[in-house]
Every structure is written in structure tokens, then in C-alpha cells.
Amino acid sequence: MTLSLVIVLGLTVLALVLFVTDAMPVELVALLVLSLLFLSGILTAEEGLQGFSNEATIAIGAMFVLSEGLRQTGVLERLIAYLARLFYRSYHLGLLVMMLGAATVSAFINNVAVVAVMLPVVLELCRKIDVSPSRLLIPLSFSAMFGGSTTLIGTSSTLLVSGLITEQGLEPIGMFEVAPLGLALVAVGILYLMTIGQRLLPDRPLNREWTAQLDRPDYRASLKIQADHPSIGEDPSQFFEDIEQGEVIAVFRNGVLLAGNLEDIILEPGDILRISTSAKEVGYLEHEEDLEVLPLRGTAENNAPKGREAMELFQVIIAPSSKLVNKTLRDANFDAHRPALVVALRRAGEVMVDNLLDTTLQGGDVLLMEAPPQELARLQESPDFIVVSEIPSKRYKPHLLVPVLMVFTAIVVLAAVGIFPIVQLAVAGGVAMILFNALTLEDAYRAIDWQVIFLLGGFIPLGVALEKVGAIDLVAQGLVGWLGGYGPLALLAGFYFTTNFLSDLISNQATAVLITPVAIATAYSMGVDPRPFVIAIAFASSDSFASPVGYHTNVMIYGAGNYRYLDFVKVGMPLNLLFLATAVVVLPIFWDF
Numbered sequence: 040m041t042l043s044l045v046i047v048l049g050l051t052v053l054a055l056v057l058f059v060t061d062a063m064p065v066e067l068v069a070l071l072v073l074s075l076l077f078l079s080g081i082l083t084a085e086e087g088l089q090g091f092s093n094e095a096t097i098a099i100g101a102m103f104v105l106s107e108g109l110r111q112t113g114v115l116e117r118l119i120a121y122l123a124r125l126f127y128r129s130y131h132l133g134l135l136v137m138m139l140g141a142a143t144v145s146a147f148i149n150n151v152a153v154v155a156v157m158l159p160v161v162l163e164l165c166r167k168i169d170v171s172p173s174r175l176l177i178p179l180s181f182s183a184m185f186g187g188s189t190t191l192i193g194t195s196s197t198l199l200v201s202g203l204i205t206e207q208g209l210e211p212i213g214m215f216e217v218a219p220l221g222l223a224l225v226a227v228g229i230l231y232l233m234t235i236g237q238r239l240l241p242d243r244p245l246n247r248e249w250t251a252q253l254d255r256p257d258y259r260a261s262l263k264i265q266a267d268h269p270s271i272g273e274d275p276s277q278f279f280e281d282i283e284q285g286e287v288i289a290v291f292r293n294g295v296l297l298a299g300n301l302e303d304i305i306l307e308p309g310d311i312l313r314i315s316t317s318a319k320e321v322g323y324l325e326h327e328e329d330l331e332v333l334p335l336r337g338t339a340e341n342n343a344p345k346g347r348e349a350m351e352l353f354q355v356i357i358a359p360s361s362k363l364v365n366k367t368l369r370d371a372n373f374d375a376h377r378p379a380l381v382v383a384l385r386r387a388g389e390v391m392v393d394n395l396l397d398t399t400l401q402g403g404d405v406l407l408m409e410a411p412p413q414e415l416a417r418l419q420e421s422p423d424f425i426v427v428s429e430i431p432s433k434r435y436k437p438h439l440l441v442p443v444l445m446v447f448t449a450i451v452v453l454a455a456v457g458i459f460p461i462v463q464l465a466v467a468g469g470v471a472m473i474l475f476n477a478l479t480l481e482d483a484y485r486a487i488d489w490q491v492i493f494l495l496g497g498f499i500p501l502g503v504a505l506e507k508v509g510a511i512d513l514v515a516q517g518l519v520g521w522l523g524g525y526g527p528l529a530l531l532a533g534f535y536f537t538t539n540f541l542s543d544l545i546s547n548q549a550t551a552v553l554i555t556p557v558a559i560a561t562a563y564s565m566g567v568d569p570r571p572f573v574i575a576i577a578f579a580s581s582d583s584f585a586s587p588v589g590y591h592t593n594v595m596i597y598g599a600g601n602y603r604y605l606d607f608v609k610v611g612m613p614l615n616l617l618f619l620a621t622a623v624v625v626l627p628i629f630w631d632f
Contacts, residue, residue, distance in 0.1 A: 058545035069497025090499030095202025101465035107486030108472035113435030142186025189221030285316035359402035515560035542583035584611030
């Protein structure tokens with residue numbers, strides 16, 4: 040075993056460990072691996088930059104832009120309004136149409152965008168029809184995932200696998216080549232979620248849990264005493280004498296903590312009280328004219344006086360690609376969103392009301408916030424948040440629906456007949472969206488999930504390095520020796536299971552990059568066509584249901600549905616196995632070995 044082989048295998052293991060432990064952002068892991076491959080001399084500059092110049096990387100970025108252009112026409116809102124009417128008529132009919140609609144739209148629009156648009160509406164719908172969001176959000180996410188697998192452009196994994204096999208000398212995946220298996224899986228998935236899956240879904244109303252947490256007496260906040268407050272001249276222990284649950288913890292004056300017993304302190308105008316009470320009580324104090332509530336201020340003395348605006352409670356979900364992920368509210372300069380105040384945070388069924396400034400945020404976290412209506416609209420425009428509130432939607436551009444649909448239709452048709460490669464069509468379509476004024480350049484930049492782009496740019500070269508040092512052939516020969524005697528179908532099932540399992544632990548794109556070249560080399564070692572293997576990997580990496588962290592849409596609904604990790608295992612694991620069985624049956628019918 041050569042030194043280069045040891046280094047590359049070591050870097051692969053290091054990357055997998057960092058991915059699974061979430062020790063650092065995935066795109067940083069990919070760039071770290073790329074840097075070490077450069078410094079070790081294993082890859083040249085040209086080889087190392089293949090990830091950023093790869094057709095799949097460019098096509099995926101362009102598809103984000105195309106999806107945003109279609110979203111801004113407002114067409115999804117029209118479909119969702121129709122869906123709401125169906126739920127009022129029949130829950131099961133509404134559920135069926137919701138899943139079919141999400142699967143159909145996700146075949147042509149990035150499924151993350153579909154879930155981002157539908158998520159607030161489904162949550163509001165749950166409130167109106169008195170159904171727990173945990174009953175609907177997993178079906179929404181799962182149907183968007185397996186619907187995206189029915190076409191080449193529906194999910195980034197299929198586009199990525201197509202780009203990777205092109206570099207290996209194989210024909211790229213056609214626009215509707217994956218449709219036979221994709222449609223079979225859609226049918227299996229919807230039938231499962233309408234029957235067995237419904238029984239496995241948790242019924243966990245979150246509104247009552249929020250209310251219970253708001254009544255907890257351990258929410259921390261800071262109050263600035265104004266000159267005319269009746270507590271001036273009294274000691275802090277008397278501040279909550281008329282409130283059942285409340286306590287003054289400390290007093291700050293001119294930025295300095297006053298030492299000694301609270302009974303010995305006489306309050307003066309401008310003093311800052313650090314209090315412990317319920318978040319609901321803080322809401323009441325917020326409306327007192329002679330107090331200023333400062334729950335998220337790092338240095339209270341430097342803040343401008345609070346305006347007396349009407350405030351309302353609402354929920355905000357941290358988007359998976361948000362700049363706030365892996366930061367605290369303090370580090371992320373959340374004061375830029377004043378006068379919005381964070382009251383509580385919910386993650387994996389746990390509600391946090393203390394030390395919010397220093398809690399590291401994750402994608403899918405749900406913030407309970409208080410803000411005036413105009414601030415809600417501003418947060419709704421930010422790509423960092425998914426706002427769950429009954430506020431007017433942003434201004435859409437329905438007059439551009441026809442030209443935007445014409446662009447999408449042209450891309451689908453031209454890609455289907457093979458006149459142009461998908462990367463050329465996607466880039467041209469993105470430019471057309473901007474020229475039609477369907478979205479601005481700034482919208483286009485925001486629409487691209489740069490985490491995915493940098494992940495691919497940094498991780499694709501690892502696959503190049505694995506092949507260059509002979510690791511791919513080494514693994515392929517081992518697999519053939521282990522499973523080859525059982526035939527190519529057994530190997531295909533093994534690759535599907537392995538890819539599916541890894542995609543529940545790490546990024547689905549990273550999994551596809553690692554497994555695809557191994558599958559191709561293994562197929563060649565057995566003397567069979569690698570096509571069924573790469574198609575299986577495209578599906579297995581996209582349709583991983585047993586974890587909330589393996590796919591962005593699952594991350595988005597994790598906190599919003601008040602799910603636990605095991606909810607995804609309980610509902611998703613049987614679906615993973617059903618998809619594996621379906622793939623093993625359908626794949627040989629349409630793709631010969």
C-alpha cells in the first residue's frame with residue numbers, strides 16, 4: 040500500500056467522521072480535504088479544480104436559479120390555495136393531493152424550494168383544521184424527495200451522478216430516463232404514507248407545547264427602568280411583589296454589576312434589571328411605557344429607546360443554508376433585525392428559553408419571535424428564514440408565468456430530445472429568467488445554495504484522488520470477491536443499501552461522489568453494464584428517509600413539526616426498505632446488466 044493511498048483513504052475517513060459528527064460545516068470539510076490533497080501533491084491544480092468546473096456543479100447552480108424564477112411567479116401559492124380547500128372537504132383527499140402535488144412540482148423545481156414555500160402554508164392549515172403538523176410535514180418532505188427523483192433536473196443528486204458518469208465515458212442520464220423507476224417509487228411511497236406510514240407518524244400538537252413553555256418561570260430578560268417607574272427608590276426585591284412568578288436576579292448600573300444583597304440596593308433611573316420570569320410576563324412588561332425590555336441586547340446601555348409599536352408572536356424556521364447555521368445569535372449580529380425579539384427556541388422536541396444569545400443555531404431550528412408586522416415582511420424576504428405567520432406574501436409576478444413556463448418547457452423538451460446538454464440549457468434558462476425580469480441578479484445569487492456548490496467543488500476532487508491512487512479499484516475488487524458470487528443483482532442491492540445508509544448520515548451529494556466511481560469500477564470488474572448501478576445510486580442518495588439530517592427538506596421540517604430523531608427512523612426506515620425492494624425488482628426490467 041503506497042503512501043498516497045494511505046493519505047487519500049485517511050482523508051476520506053476524516054471527512055466522513057467530520058460529516059457525521061457535524062464538527063464543522065460540510066462545505067468547510069470539503070474545502071479542507073481539497074486543500075490537503077493540494078498540499079500533499081496528490082492532485083494538481085487542474086485536477087483539484089475539477090469540482091468547480093464540473094458540468095453537474097454548474098447545472099445544479101443554474102437549476103436553483105430556474106426554480107426561484109418559477110417560484111416568484113406565485114404559481115405555487117395558487118396550487119396551495121386549492122390544496123387548502125381540499126383539506127377542508129376531506130383530510131385523506133387533501134393528504135393525497137398534497138403529496139401528489141409536491142411530488143409533481145418537485146420533478147421540475149428544486150424540492151427544497153417547494154417545501155420552503157409549502158411549509159408555512161401547511162402549518163397554518165394545520166392550525167385551522169386542528170391537525171398536528173407532525174401528521175403532515177413528513178409526508179410533505181418525503182413526497183417532495185421521491186418526486187424529485189422522477190426526472191434528471193428534479194434533484195441535485197441525479198444531476199451530479201449524470202455529470203460524474205460523463206467524466207467516466209458513459210452517456211449522461213436522459214431527462215426522463217429515470218422516470219420508470221421514479222414513478223414506481225412515487226406510487227409505493229404515497230401508498231405507504233397513506234396507510235402504514237399514517238399509523239407510524241407521531242401526533243404531537245406543538246401549539247400547546249409552545250404555550251406551556253411560555254408559562255415557564257425561567258425565561259431570562261433585561262429591563263431598563265425609566266425615570267417615572269414606580270419602583271424608583273425601592274429595592275429590587277419588591278419589583279415582582281404583584282406577580283406570582285418572577286424574580287430579579289441582578290442589577291446593573293452604568294454597565295457594572297451591583298454587588299451585595301438586592302435588599303440593600305435602591306433602584307435609580309436607567310438601572311438594568313436582569314429578571315427571571317415567564318416569557319408571557321415579559322410580553323406584558325413589553326407594553327409598559329416606563330420600562331424597556333432588552334432580552335437580546337449584548338450591552339443594554341448602547342441601545343436606542345424602543346418604539347411603542349404593535350407586536351405579535353410568530354415563528355421563524357432557520358433555513359438549512361442560512362448564514363446563521365453554526366453561529367449564535369450574538370455572533371450573527373441578530374440585533375440587525377431589531378425590533379424583532381427572540382422569545383424561545385425549539386429543537387428536536389426541546390424548547391429553550393434561557394441563554395438564547397449563546398445557543399449555536401442549526402438548520403431547522405424554530406425561533407419563537409415577537410416583532411411588529413413590517414418586520415415580519417422583512418424577515419420573510421431573507422433567505423436565512425422561513426417565516427410561519429399570517430402575513431401578506433411578497434409581491435409575486437403572475438404576469439410572467441407564461442414566459443417562465445415557456446423557458447422551463449423549452450429546457451425539458453430540448454434536454455429530452457438531446458439537442459443540447461442540460462448544463463447549457465440550465466445556464467441559458469437562468470439568464471433568460473433574469474432578462475425576462477422574473478428575478479434580479481441579487482435574487483439569482485440568493486437562490487443558489489452555495490453550501491452545495493462548495494461541497495461539490497471541494498469533494499468531487501476526493502473522488503478523483505481515490506481513483507488516481509487506486510483506491511477505487513481496490514474497493515471494487517473487494518466487493519466483487521465478497522458479493523460477486525451472488526450475481527450482479529446482489530451487488531446492485533448492496534450498493535443501493537450502502538448509498539441509502541450513508542445518505543442518512545452525511546450529505547447525499549457527498550455520498551454520490553464517493554459511491555458512483557466505485558460502482559462503475561465494480562460493474563466493469565464483473566463484466567456487466569454499470570448503468571443499472573449508477574441509476575440505483577442516483578435514487579438511493581436522493582431518497583434517504585430514516586434521518587432528519589441527511590436531506591435539506593427533512594432538516595426544514597424537523598423543528599417545525601416538533602419531531603424527534605426516532606420519528607424519522609420509525610417512519611423512514613420501512614420506506615427505505617420498500618424502495619430498496621422496488622428498485623431491485625424494477626431496475627433490471629428497464630436497465631439490462
